[in-house]
Amino acid sequence: MSAEHDKKFFDTFMMVLGVLVAVAIGILILVRIVAANTQEKHVMADPALRAAVEERIQPIGKVAIAGQDNSALAMTSGAQAGAASGASGAASAAPAADMSGEQVYNMACVACHGAGVAGAPKHGDKGAWSARLAKGIDTLYKHAIEGFQGDAGFMPPKGGRVDLSDQSVKNAVDFMVQAAK
Ligand code: HEC
Incomplete structure (x- = not known):
């Protein structure tokens, strides 16, 4: 009687254990399928x-x-x-060197300011610059470096040459301002 009872208990126990193992393997497979379709793609992208x-x-x-x-x-x-984040100092090029106003102007500003394209105040055009000079040189520096949307058009940050140093852009502003005085 007791031995039969033990055997029954043992059979049930093994069956429950078997079901649990099967469920665990099922979950593992499911996880791998879901991960293969989602995780890798997200990580790679x-x-x-x-x-x-x-x-x-x-x-x-x-x-x-x-x-x-x-x-x-x-x-x-x-x-x-x-x-x-500065870890590979040897690999990255040195920060852009400051350039003279005329150099920068001829490289980055003349395309618009040379002929007054798209509302840009023309180089040497005193009339176009007088109202701008009145804003003060610091405002002009700021607008040239950070960009500026005015009534006449859009001045892109650093004339689109974001690799230029701030000082180079300031030199170019000085160069243009000198010609407009
Ligand atoms: C893609 C054309 C373009 C380029 C390139 C460009 N500018 Fe301009 N810039 C403009 C336009 C357009 C305005 C006028 C914006 C307005 O007042 O509506 C302007 C205005 C300015 C002003 C006057 C800002 C003010 O507050 O009135 C300064 C200073 C200036 N540019 C400096 C520069 C310098 C320096 C460079 C070269 C590094 C440069 N720009 C390159 C289009 C350009």
């Missing part, structure tokens, strides 16, 4: 991960050529600066 990978596989050096436009180097290193 994550911009932070992509930026980190781009940063790891970038070439160890970049060549800057004297006397040529090396702004593309400065721009990429600027874009990566966030991800690199």
Whole structure:
């Protein structure tokens, strides 16, 4: 009697155990299927991960050529600066050097300000500049560096050349302001 009771208990126990193991394996399989369809894709598309990978596989050096436009180097290193957070100082190019106003003007401003394109106050046009000079030089610096939407049109930040140093842009403003006085 007692032995039969034990056997019955044992059979039931093994059956419950078997069901639990089966359920556990079922959940494991389900998790793997869901993860394969979602997790990996999200992880691979994550911009932070992509930026980190781009940063790891970038070439160890970049060549800057004297006397040529090396702004593309400065721009990429600027874009990566966030991800690199200064860790790879040797790999990133030096911060953009300050340039003379005339240099900057001819490189980044003349396209619009040379002929007065799209509402830009023309270089040397005293009439177009007088009202702007009245705002004070600090406002003009600020508008040239940060960009400015006026009645005449849109002045893009740093004339679209965000790789330029603030001082370079200020020099270019000085250069234009001198010609308009
Ligand atoms: C894509 C065309 C474009 C380029 C390139 C550009 N500008 Fe301008 N800029 C404008 C326009 C348009 C205005 C007039 C905005 C307005 O008043 O409506 C303007 C206005 C200005 C002003 C007067 C801002 C004010 O407060 O009145 C300054 C200073 C100036 N630009 C400096 C620069 C400098 C320096 C550069 C080169 C680094 C440059 N701009 C390149 C289009 C441009």
